[in-house]
Amino acid sequence: MSTLWIIDDDRSVRFVLATALRDADHVVEEFADAESARRALRQATPDVLICDVRLPGTDGLALLREVKSMHPRLPVVVMSAFTDVATTAAAYREGAADYLPKPFDLGQAVASVRRALSESQSSGPTPRELAPRHALLGDSPPMREVFRLIGRIAASDLNVLITGETGTGKELAARALHEESARRSRPFVALNTAAIPAELLESELFGHEAGAFTGAQRRTAGRFEQAEGGTLFLDEIGDMPVALQTRLLRVLAGGEFYRVGGRELIRSDVRVLAATHQDLDAKVARGDFRADLMHRLDVVRIHLPALRERREDIPLLAKRFLAEAARELKLPSKHFAQAALAALGNMDFPGNVRQLENTCRRLAVIAPGASVRREDLDATAMHGATPSARSAPPWEAALRTWADAELAGGAQHLHARARERLDRVLLDSALAAHGGHRQNAAKALGLGRNTLTRKLGSSRARRGRQPHEG
Numbered sequence: 001m002s003t004l005w006i007i008d009d010d011r012s013v014r015f016v017l018a019t020a021l022r023d024a025d026h027v028v029e030e031f032a033d034a035e036s037a038r039r040a041l042r043q044a045t046p047d048v049l050i051c052d053v054r055l056p057g058t059d060g061l062a063l064l065r066e067v068k069s070m071h072p073r074l075p076v077v078v079m080s081a082f083t084d085v086a087t088t089a090a091a092y093r094e095g096a097a098d099y100l101p102k103p104f105d106l107g108q109a110v111a112s113v114r115r116a117l118s119e120s121q122s123s124g125p126t127p128r129e130l131a132p133r134h135a136l137l138g139d140s141p142p143m144r145e146v147f148r149l150i151g152r153i154a155a156s157d158l159n160v161l162i163t164g165e166t167g168t169g170k171e172l173a174a175r176a177l178h179e180e181s182a183r184r185s186r187p188f189v190a191l192n193t194a195a196i197p198a199e200l201l202e203s204e205l206f207g208h209e210a211g212a213f214t215g216a217q218r219r220t221a222g223r224f225e226q227a228e229g230g231t232l233f234l235d236e237i238g239d240m241p242v243a244l245q246t247r248l249l250r251v252l253a254g255g256e257f258y259r260v261g262g263r264e265l266i267r268s269d270v271r272v273l274a275a276t277h278q279d280l281d282a283k284v285a286r287g288d289f290r291a292d293l294m295h296r297l298d299v300v301r302i303h304l305p306a307l308r309e310r311r312e313d314i315p316l317l318a319k320r321f322l323a324e325a326a327r328e329l330k331l332p333s334k335h336f337a338q339a340a341l342a343a344l345g346n347m348d349f350p351g352n353v354r355q356l357e358n359t360c361r362r363l364a365v366i367a368p369g370a371s372v373r374r375e376d377l378d379a380t381a382m383h384g385a386t387p388s389a390r391s392a393p394p395w396e397a398a399l400r401t402w403a404d405a406e407l408a409g410g411a412q413h414l415h416a417r418a419r420e421r422l423d424r425v426l427l428d429s430a431l432a433a434h435g436g437h438r439q440n441a442a443k444a445l446g447l448g449r450n451t452l453t454r455k456l457g458s459s460r461a462r463r464g465r466q467p468h469e470g
Helices: 009-022 034-041 059-071 085-093 106-118 141-153 170-179 198-206 242-254 280-286 291-297 311-328 340-345 352-366 376-380 396-410 416-434 437-445 451-467
Strands: 003-007 028-030 048-052 076-080 098-101 160-163 188-192 231-235 255-257 265-266 271-276 300-303
Touching: 003 009, 003 034, 009 028, 009 106, 028 034, 028 340, 034 059, 048 059, 048 106, 059 085, 059 242, 076 106, 085 141, 098 106, 098 141, 141 170, 141 300, 160 170, 170 188, 170 231, 170 271, 188 198, 188 376, 198 437, 242 255, 242 291, 280 291, 311 340, 311 352, 340 376, 352 376, 396 416, 416 437, 416 451
Parallel strands: 003 028, 003 048, 048 076, 076 098, 160 271, 160 300, 188 231, 231 271
Antiparallel strands: 255 265
């Protein structure tokens, strides 16, 4: 039976997590701050320590450093409600066995502890100061998972394939991987392979000797040489010509290459990060992309979600972009009215985060007042962003409008009232569609006939009490 220590100043978190771990047959001790856990460590050592990042006094990362210096093989699971790339990567650098973003699923937490118990821990990598806040932002579950994955693999030298639609921040993810790696003091070199003509791309990558082709008047280093010791980011790798894919594969496999027109074999120590918005698996199936190259690049895959898949991040991003635009353009600071933020959250941005950022930059210039209002979006700013039709059907948009209005007016018991109206509309529509036949209406709704009859009775009783409603 394993002994686990939980350090968290939130009593409810300690209680819920301790209960789940005790149900999994562990002995659990709880601590509300780092100092009390530090004193206990002088007397005993648990099998796993579970620690929050934000603690009174000494923070969780400082405690993690202390614990790993005194007990290098003690597994520490770090948890935090403030998940970003820098914090997640710092936790792994300091030697954390795992990182749990709050709120977490209890099954996930128990599984994390089980993994920590089964893995033999070694001393963590050399500590360093926390990195500055990264440009990659988000607090939604999909982005928390992205941060967690970046934090876990940044310190490795593995090649990474970053996928996602145009404008989702693939280069920002690549920069975060570089900045949190041991190569951070060496160059980060980016090349968009789709932006370079095919006949020039080979020279861009590998460099050329003087006289290698018309116009090549002197020796020129390519991107591989420029990135020596650091990271090379190849954006839109799916557009690379097949012939050049073969040369890239040789570099990745052997770590050496020749400049165009050259005879000198050049050794290469570069970590390659690649990105694409295309389906590489489909391109491989069609013969447009080499399978062996994809496997070399796709050692680890990070998928960046589209903005429509992380709508809860839109207010956070919009506020940040508006503030940054005002600062960069030397304009008076502005803020979003709540109605404007709600409207942005309901918009589809086909260009994803990049389009939202451009929208906020326009608003910083064009919106007339200090407060960006809902009508400012309609009048000047959206440029291609449209009300979300695919993810929000008209009835959902109408429901959101009703809910926003009710909440703005201080309404109470909104959920019960919405459920009541939903039942009424569905029952009336199903009965009308089936000529009043209750059995068929119930089947269409996925209900039993008795359930439908009971709901009809409840609905009619409520109508009797509220004859003028709806």
